[in-house]
Amino acid sequence: MLQPRLTKVEPMPSMVLRLHYETGEVRLFDVAPYAEGAWYGELKDDAYFRSVRLLPGGVGIEWRDGQDIAPHELYEMSRTI
Numbered sequence: 001m002l003q004p005r006l007t008k009v010e011p012m013p014s015m016v017l018r019l020h021y022e023t024g025e026v027r028l029f030d031v032a033p034y035a036e037g038a039w040y041g042e043l044k045d046d047a048y049f050r051s052v053r054l055l056p057g058g059v060g061i062e063w064r065d066g067q068d069i070a071p072h073e074l075y076e077m078s079r080t081i
Contacts (some may be wrong), residue, residue: 001073004057011050015043018077022058027078031069040067 008020014031035043042065043049052061055068062068 002079003071004076006061006071007058008010009052009061011052015049015077017052017074018081019074023077026081027075028081029069029074029078034069043067070071 004021004023004025006019007022009019011022011054012018012028015030015035016070017029019027021027022079031049034040043063048063052063054061060068060071060076
C-alpha cells in the first residue's frame with residue numbers, strides 16, 4: 001500500500017511522534033519499541049528524539065545521525081487520532 005506523504009512531524013512526550021499527512025490524517029506513532037541497541041538507543045535521549053525532521057518531499061523522517069523508520073511502518077503501525 002502506498003501511504004500518503006507526510007507534511008509535518010511533531011515529537012511528543014513518551015517517545016511518540018505526531019504525524020501529519022497530506023490527506024489531513026493525523027496519526028500517533030510509538031517510537032519506544034524501536035529505541036534499543038547502540039544505533040536506535042540514542043533515541044532515548046529526549047533532546048535527540050526531539051530533533052526528528054521531515055525528509056524532503058514528505059517521504060519519511062530521520063534523525064541527525066541517520067536513524068529512520070520506514071514510511072510504510074510509520075503509517076501502518078500508527079493510530080489515527
